[in-house]
Amino acid sequence: MGTAGRIEILPDVAGVVTRSRALIVERLQTAIAERGIATIALSGGSTPQPLYEQLATENLPWEKIHLFWGDERYVPYDHPDSNYRMVKRAWIDRVGLPSENIHPMPTQFADPASAAIQHEADLRIFFTTYFADSPPTEWPALDVILLGMGDDAHTASLFPGTAALQVRDRWITVGEKSGQPRLTFTIPLINAARSVIFMLAGANKQAALQHVFALEADDFLYPSRFIQPQGELWWIMDQAAAQGLPETMA
Ligand code: 6PG
Numbered sequence: 001m002g003t004a005g006r007i008e009i010l011p012d013v014a015g016v017v018t019r020s021r022a023l024i025v026e027r028l029q030t031a032i033a034e035r036g037i038a039t040i041a042l043s044g045g046s047t048p049q050p051l052y053e054q055l056a057t058e059n060l061p062w063e064k065i066h067l068f069w070g071d072e073r074y075v076p077y078d079h080p081d082s083n084y085r086m087v088k089r090a091w092i093d094r095v096g097l098p099s100e101n102i103h104p105m106p107t108q109f110a111d112p113a114s115a116a117i118q119h120e121a122d123l124r125i126f127f128t129t130y131f132a133d134s135p136p137t138e139w140p141a142l143d144v145i146l147l148g149m150g151d152d153a154h155t156a157s158l159f160p161g162t163a164a165l166q167v168r169d170r171w172i173t174v175g176e177k178s179g180q181p182r183l184t185f186t187i188p189l190i191n192a193a194r195s196v197i198f199m200l201a202g203a204n205k206q207a208a209l210q211h212v213f214a215l216e217a218d219d220f221l222y223p224s225r226f227i228q229p230q231g232e233l234w235w236i237m238d239q240a241a242a243q244g245l246p247e248t249m250a
Contacts, residue, residue, distance in 0.1 A: 005233030006195075007249050008128070009242045020199045024051075024144055025058055027195050032064045033145040037130060041068040041185060041193075043156065046064050047148050047201055052090035059068040062097045066126075068175040070145055071157035071175065071184040072105035082107075099192045105155050112181040117193040119183065136139045139171070139192035141231070145185070149246040153208035153222035155182035160221050161229045178228040187226045193199030198224070205241040213245060 010016045031038035042048065073081045077088075079126040082135065084104040092102060103126065109115040127140040147155045157175030158164050166188045175184040190196060200209075211222040219225040227233065242249075 005119060005198075005235055007055055007235045007237070007242075007245075010236065010238050011239050012240075013047070016047075016056060016199055016201050016236050016238050020048075020051055020146070020197060021054050021058075023195075023197055023234060023236070024055065024146065025060070027144050028060060028065060031060060031096050035131075037064045037066060037209050038144075039066045039068065039142045041070040041081070041142050041146065042087055042197070043146045043148045044072070044086060044148075045148045047199055048146060049090050050087060051146075051199065052087055053094075055093035056091045058245055062095050063101070066101045066103060066130075067092070067097065068103045068123075068142065070147060070190070071182055072107060073157075073185060074115070074181040076107060077104065107183070112183060116170070116172040116174050116183055120170060139188055142193045143195065145190055145193040145196045145229075147190070147196060147198045147224075147227065148226050149198055149205060149212070151204040151208050153212050153224045155198070155224045155227060156190065157182035158187065158223040158226070165184065165220055165223055165226065171237075184232060187223075190227055191229045193229050196227060196229040196232065196235065197234040197235050198227075199242075200241050201238040203240040203243065205237070206244050207239070208222050209241060210244055213249060 004112040010019055028038040069083055072083050075081050077084045098166055101216045105119050106115045149155050152160055159177050162176055164173050164184055167173040168188050171189045173186050211217045
């Protein structure tokens with residue numbers, strides 16, 4: 001099932017960051033206006049770091065904004081590979097986000113599977129607490145889930161051919177990249193979001209993107225194809241990444 005959504009192609013990575021920032025700020029403000037709080041899950045990797053630095057300069061009601069992570073490398077929070085550490089340095093340390101609004105994936109358990117179970121339990125408590133008036137739901141709708149895409153078409157820590165791609169009855173599961181464990185949102189949790197925003201740049205994404213947007217391709221080989229949210233799906237990319245996509249998609 002080829003992906004759909006709204007595709008915006010910007011001249012360069014700076015344009016991708018600026019556009020992604022605008023989309024995110026709009027959606028956070030709408031969520032706060034409608035429900036009193038906003039929830040956003042963040043991606044790791046290198047592309048979003050300047051975005052987080054720019055979001056830190058926004059004048060937003062930080063006490064109403066809750067940060068989550070769509071995936072996390074299974075390392076301590078002070079490890080150079082930690083997505084939490086990257087966001088803390090680029091964003092959290094620069095604004096007055098209350099600590100209770102920051103929901104990192106736990107990586108202190110000996111067993112990543114126990115960490116996934118614990119994080120899901122914590123998220124269930126969060127959503128039942130903050131949305132007590134809403135009907136109970138199997139899948140909570142985060143306001144924004146920001147995703148990157150690897151040059152192998154993975155997203156979050158949903159890597160090609162891995163067991164995490166089969167998990168449909170959990171919110172959080174254990175992914176793995178080259179044998180290294182990671183924690184990740186599952187496909188159904190991502191697809192329950194109000195807005196999913198893919199943010200990517202660089203010619204190294206071209207081949208993967210062509211498979212992700214192809215009418216026919218194996219979703220298990222190109223996991224970003226599984227991302228078909230209930231809500232909005234945005235693909236914000238630069239010209240370098242978009243090279244080779246059908247003109248109709250531009
Ligand atoms: C991670 C990310 C991962 C990332 C892609 C793209 O933990 O690494 O969540 O899914 O988004 O690998 O990374 P770049 O943006 O650095 O290309």
